Amino acid sequence: MSLVDIKDLRISFGQVPAVDGVSLAIDHGDRFGLIGESGSGKSLTALALAGLLPEGARVDGQILFDGQPLPANEAALARLRGRRIGMVFQEPMTALNPLMRVGDQIEESVALTRGDASAGAIVQLLQEVGLDPSHGRRYPHQLSGGQRQRVMIAIALAGEPDLMIADEPTSALDVITQRTVIDLIDTVCARRGMTLLFISHDIKVVAALCDHIAVMQQGTIVEKGTTEAVLNSPRDGYTRALLAASKIPRRRAAVITAGASVLDVENLSRVYRHGMWGRSVKLRAVDDVSFSLSKGECVALVGPSGCGKTTLARMLVGLDAPSSGTVTLDGEPVSPAKMRPITRAKMSLVFQDPFSSFDPRMTVERSVAEPLHLLRALSATEKAARVREAVEAVGLDVAVLERYPHEFSGGQRQRLAIARALVTRPSLVVLDEPVSALDVSIRGEVLALLAGLQEEYHLTYLLISHDLDLVAAVADRAMVMEAGRIVESGRPDDLFARPRHPMTRALADARLPNPA
């Protein structure tokens, strides 16, 4: 008998079906991966299994857990969740109560499921997930993303569950942390003989962890089977497309003319002071960094969370003032105080999240046109022409200009963000995780667009990413950052094949093997 047996599950909100006839069985001890893009219904399927669907959802079909239907009574359902199902969610930032020490949050879970919550039990759980007992006295904001996710796993393990549901548990983490959390889930499942339902959009993660896979698309399962079978000989067209899209095509290497540098960074540092008066502590977020970017180059900046990538990028585009050192773009100094508008117009940024980087109350036309105020010489007609040109360059119709951001999909919004970045005809574009919030199938299109635009407009890209596959495929050069310093740089392939610095090695080791 299977531990989980779902038959013809249908979930709808109003008239719209979100999950449309899903059937799947997970046997005891299985590691089952559910793959799909956003909106495919994979998370809802898992939430239905735990009785945690949002209010207003209508559920039909049958869910059997260990042969029994889910109890209709909320209290009994809550008991089942606590004792037999452990859950780990995507966002470790928001999944813990910010006002409670993490030890107390683990203790609550132990007390609810086992009745006795001895201090020993909590220390044991903390140690099992690789945390120090002293971490229990901290609040969530005092822990890193990876540590918080470990706390979530400890909470999930407290009830000694038969099934662990992990919903995108690593997508908000950097590569190294992602790998350690995946390894931790792997270890605890093996040690406890626990069944795993792992939900992800990332085929590599699922392939590394699961022995069975189901692929979901628009509320239905299009293909399921053993990991090997699905990945090596996919039968369904969508699975094949998804597998193809998850491999990033290599960009043609840039032809770089020697000596033609666009951006020069010399001995750049950014120091923050913590504490007050006599007891202040200096934090070197960026520490004596020097490099140049040549015209037409795509250079990647990689490193773990908190290594100073974002602070460095903010200084490069003049959003933050360096404590010391200089940034020069096309021979002009870059600094928030002294920069001329014309220099500011030569650089732009594309952010990770296409949803929050647009003002929801502005039409797309106004948002895209906004950087043009830097070019005072342009007439209104010229400005309008620039906006149309930029929007057409990213493959959208000019008719979309009158619409508002919420009317677009994630991929379209990222195209608009690129249009906004290009409208001033910059020479440097900083791309901060430009595709990590996008579904794999859209990722390919956006990357191809970026590569095409780079050739057409002779753009120089600085790509900030923790996705080493992406970096290896598109970057001419990669710089590895650790604790504010650039510790190693070179061609990505050489760098990751023969790392010299420990940080580069750690990054290269954290890379998951390619499936199939």
Place this chain on the structure above:
Amino acid sequence: MTLYIARRFLGFLATLLIAAAIIFVLLDLLPGDPARFILGINASDASVAALRTQMGLDAPALSRFLSWVWGVARGDFGLSSTQRAPVSELIWERMAVTLPLTLFAMVVSMLVGLPMGIIAAMRRGKAADTTLMVMAQTGVAVPNFWFGMLLTLIFAVGLRWLPTGGFTPWDEDAGAALRAMVLPGMALALPQAAILARVMRTALVDVAEQDFIRTARAKGLTRDQALWRHGVRNALLPVLTILGLQFAFLIAGTIIVENVFYLPGLGRLIFTAISERDLVLVRGATLVLVVVVSATMLLVDLGYALVDPRLRRESGR
């Protein structure tokens, strides 16, 4: 933590100083000569000038300001020209009415408003939610003086349970003093309770959507248990801000209710002082209101630090 408190406290002192300066300048610029007002329109210029010197009115503004601030710092607010008594004594006497009245109203509004908001949020979209929110909507719409008159008609005139107005000092009959507080206290509290209920409901409904509530449910709590254990404390953060603002509104807002119920409170003192052009008294009483309101805001900030560990960092940015 110490840094956070030190910063808030410095902000508190700065607020007081700026407020004192504004009050002083505004009242100083006001047309009308207090000396002329005291002596009447028929007084000779010479006697007015003599009184001005005696009252210290012909000294430069800055030195008058400094001597006022220095006096206030020592508890000396000056002498009321109309009541011939130290301003500090008058204010103290009236505070004995206004402060308990405000606190009473605060406690009642919290006891009524917070549970209403919590129940409405937990029964969101159900009949209980709708009923409570219609009640709250009505409560917000009704002005408190009208509500005061209604309460008087029912409980004082009709049922004769409580006095219609007036006040017996605490040291004469504490029970009677307390009874005198009940109706005006309710009149002040209930509209505030209605606001509080709405804010509490919204805050808790927002918190209910948060990921950590889902985590709590995944642990084995029912939805209501999760909201009660993890939601309410998080939802209290925005409510705390409103509470601080309400206290400020209440202490300044007693002026109307004190008039309706003939209570000798600070509101009525200021009202009379303004109409009699007793600038020294107006100045002192206004400053006391500023102190009380700023102190409340300080307490709210400290309350935040108490509830929210994220603010307790040594290196508060």
